[in-house]
Amino acid sequence: MTVSTLTHAKPVNFIYDVSGKFSQSKAEKQVSKAGGTLKSCIPEIGVCQVAFDSVDSAQNSGLTIVPDASVFIPKVQGMPEVANLTVSESDYGQPPASGDDDFFFDLQWGHNAVGAVDSWNAGHRGAGVRVAVIDSGADGGHPDLAPNINFDLSMSFVDGEAWYDAGPDVSNHGSHTAGTIAAADNGFGTIGVAPEAELVILKSLSAYTGSGSSYATMAAIVYAANIGADVVNMSLGMDVRHNGYFDVEGTPYDTSDDIKFTVGGKDGIAQFINTYAKAATYARQNGVLLIASAGNESTDMDKTDSLVKLPAGLPAVMSISALGPRLWANDPNTYTDHLAIYSNYGQSEIDFGAPIAAIT
Incomplete structure (x- = not known):
């Protein structure tokens, strides 16, 4: 693997695990202060999706976040290669x-x-x-x-x-x-x-x-x-x-x-x-x-x-x-x-x- 945080500069979504009692407005303020954008939240589990302009900016945000992996x-x-995966009508x-x-x-x-x-x-x-x-x-x-x-x-x-x-x-x-x-x-x-x-x-x-x-x-x-x-x-x-x-x-x-x-x-x-x-x-x-x-x-x-x-x-x-x-x-x-x-x-x-x- 050759890609690092230094070479991945395009916007990326992250998952923010909010600690303590969940408040979406509080989470939005925390994310905004850290330079990100809050996109949506799952209040029941205190987890939000946030976006940052780059991996570097997210890494330095100070928030407990991880990439929104595929x-x-x-x-x-x-x-x-020779496997026949089709079925005919007959x-x-x-x-x-x-x-x-x-x-x-x-x-x-x-x-x-x-x-x-x-x-x-x-x-x-x-x-x-x-x-x-x-x-x-x-x-x-x-x-x-x-x-x-x-x-x-x-x-x-x-x-x-x-x-x-x-x-x-x-x-x-x-x-x-x-x-x-x-x-x-x-x-x-x-x-x-x-x-x-x-x-x-x-x-x-x-x-x-x-x-x-x-x-x-x-x-x-x-x-x-x-x-x-x-x-x-x-x-x-x-x-x-x-x-x-x-x-x-x-x-x-x-x-x-x-x-x-x-x-x-x-x-x-x-x-x-x-x-x-x-x-x-x-x-x-x-x-x-x-x-x-x-x-x-x-x-x-x-x-x-x-x-x-x-x-x-x-x-x-x-x-x-x-x-x-x-x-x-x-x-x-x-x-x-x-x-x-x-x-x-x-x-x-x-x-x-x-x-x-x-x-x-």
């Missing part, structure tokens, strides 16, 4: 051939892996459960999603993008994730694991870049708790390392533009983790089950002394690795719980494994 949709690492239903009227249901091997059909038959279809999906938004007009989305509560935390703006990609990540959770059982497309659950779409990542700010994700977590969400799903994440460097450019796999930042003369990563944890802890204390992707870098988390995955690595969050079958198309009865070749793993980090489609 959060992103985990990129799949280690996928063979593929579905072979095998198996259930005859279900949701015409892609027969490709949803994950439902068999988690015993979804048995659960449905026992009367457990998600009715009465509110699931907040923090992701890149979702297509609010999709016939499989619209019946279960709470349009009044869904919200975007990304400037200039509505929560229902799914971007140019027809396989929008947030739409895919929301559908895996609660696509309606309506004779069209797929069926969600909980086809009668209520979806609240919370956009913290751009549907166009796949990345966003940590502050937006924190704000979405707190909002989900405030509206009574039962579950928060976060198929997103970020890597932080105990070396003081932060990605603020939305380029998590390019470390050349990362910035070095210290708090009180010390590595700022610990402060960043503690600030992020405030949002997760607030939600957990309000009865929310928080679930996050463990990441897709094929890393043994038991044998890395520097890498931390957020939000998956926070104590209040359940970290989920990816599982899947091998050659399922040849044998639908094959074992479905192999660790995905790209998934992070390790007993010190992972709480559960789940079918690939549920965490990508």
Whole structure:
């Protein structure tokens, strides 16, 4: 890494962890006096987003701040170049051939892996459960999603993008994730694991870049708790390392533009983790089950002394690795719980494994 505070002079957003009893007007005065601009706050946890003209000016502000690091949709690492990731119309239903009227249901091997059909038959279809999906938004007009989305509560935390703006990609990540959770059982497309659950779409990542700010994700977590969400799903994440460097450019796999930042003369990563944890802890204390992707870098988390995955690595969050079958198309009865070749793993980090489609 070659970038330092001395070479990164353009404006950057930071996260200010306000100490003591929170007062937004007081925080605004403190930030202004330090040469910054207060943009917004999350009063419930005493955290604000602030802007400075440069990293240097922020570093010398005297405030307890850390860079608003990039959060992103985990990129799949280690996928063979020859892998065929497309499905043609002739593929579905072979095998198996259930005859279900949701015409892609027969490709949803994950439902068999988690015993979804048995659960449905026992009367457990998600009715009465509110699931907040923090992701890149979702297509609010999709016939499989619209019946279960709470349009009044869904919200975007990304400037200039509505929560229902799914971007140019027809396989929008947030739409895919929301559908895996609660696509309606309506004779069209797929069926969600909980086809009668209520979806609240919370956009913290751009549907166009796949990345966003940590502050937006924190704000979405707190909002989900405030509206009574039962579950928060976060198929997103970020890597932080105990070396003081932060990605603020939305380029998590390019470390050349990362910035070095210290708090009180010390590595700022610990402060960043503690600030992020405030949002997760607030939600957990309000009865929310928080679930996050463990990441897709094929890393043994038991044998890395520097890498931390957020939000998956926070104590209040359940970290989920990816599982899947091998050659399922040849044998639908094959074992479905192999660790995905790209998934992070390790007993010190992972709480559960789940079918690939549920965490990508």
